[in-house]
Amino acid sequence: MSTLSPSPAYPFRFWMLCLSSFLFSASFNMIIPELPNFLSRLGGAEYVGYIIGLFTLTAGLSRPFSGKLTDTIGRLPVMYFGVAVCVLCSLLYPLVGSVFMFLLLRLVHGFSTGFTPTGESAYVADITPLERRGAALGIFGLANSLGLAAGPAIGGEFSRYISLDALFYCSSGMALLSILVLLNQRETLPHPQKFRLGLLRIRRDEIFEPRVLPPFVVMLLTFFCYGTVLTVTPGFSEHLGIANKGLFFTFYTLSSVCVRFLAGRASDQYGRVTILRFSTLIMPRPWCCSASPKTKLFS
Numbered sequence: 001m002s003t004l005s006p007s008p009a010y011p012f013r014f015w016m017l018c019l020s021s022f023l024f025s026a027s028f029n030m031i032i033p034e035l036p037n038f039l040s041r042l043g044g045a046e047y048v049g050y051i052i053g054l055f056t057l058t059a060g061l062s063r064p065f066s067g068k069l070t071d072t073i074g075r076l077p078v079m080y081f082g083v084a085v086c087v088l089c090s091l092l093y094p095l096v097g098s099v100f101m102f103l104l105l106r107l108v109h110g111f112s113t114g115f116t117p118t119g120e121s122a123y124v125a126d127i128t129p130l131e132r133r134g135a136a137l138g139i140f141g142l143a144n145s146l147g148l149a150a151g152p153a154i155g156g157e158f159s160r161y162i163s164l165d166a167l168f169y170c171s172s173g174m175a176l177l178s179i180l181v182l183l184n185q186r187e188t189l190p191h192p193q194k195f196r197l198g199l200l201r202i203r204r205d206e207i208f209e210p211r212v213l214p215p216f217v218v219m220l221l222t223f224f225c226y227g228t229v230l231t232v233t234p235g236f237s238e239h240l241g242i243a244n245k246g247l248f249f250t251f252y253t254l255s256s257v258c259v260r261f262l263a264g265r266a267s268d269q270y271g272r273v274t275i276l277r278f279s280t281l282i283m284p285r286p287w288c289c290s291a292s293p294k295t296k297l298f299s
Helices: 012-029 032-041 050-061 063-070 075-095 099-127 130-161 164-180 210-239 247-270 272-281 293-298
Strands: none
Touching: 012 075, 012 099, 012 130, 012 164, 032 050, 032 099, 032 130, 032 164, 032 210, 050 063, 050 099, 063 075, 063 099, 075 099, 075 164, 099 130, 130 164, 130 247, 210 272, 247 272
16 A cells, blocks of 8 residues: 655745745845945935835836736746846946936836736745745745845945946846746646736726735835835945945844744744734834934934
């Protein structure tokens, strides 16, 4: 009498998706620490806040469209499109010669994170059982966080020892690699449709869902704080004499990396809301951005 071997907790394609998420996250985060200086050299020092703002604007505005396309044409095409935007934009940074073109490029670059993570999240939900979904999303989030931690540190070394242009080309190559590891993956959406322009027509009920309003407000407030830290940290690191401005992001992310596994399992056991309340409560105040005499320049 033969017995079937138990299926693995997470399939191989889940781990490949985590690898892809790591590479994709690292690709666009590795250029962040150098962008304020890059913009300043173009004569746009007063627009440093737009580096994150414009990127986030299109990332947010594109989510209703990417969500609908994910549920109609499939998860993989949406991921591919976001990566293609990231690859192209990173290649174009060395060609930028004006503040306007830089800001326009940042606006377009934001579409990458409006599409790829949407498709990835749906794909993870498709291939993991409901009872393990919290833990799976925790592991998947860990891969993204590792990219956030490693990307800026790698980018800082590239800009210091090679060149800024090489940093942009490396960013583009890493984004391309993030999709190459998924080329043999199969689509998980049953009966995907072919793309047509009519799918870009979004109804009001497809944009606003009253049940997601509370988490929306929480995410808005927490990421507002995060965006502020992300914008001023490169300049503050330079002010402190830290040569590699990406190191802050590495240490900033290590804490989240350490708790990803525990938080995912805890959310499966104790509930999502309980974990969200606890994690929001212990969010640290960014002391480095407070208006003290030494840091008045960055307040």
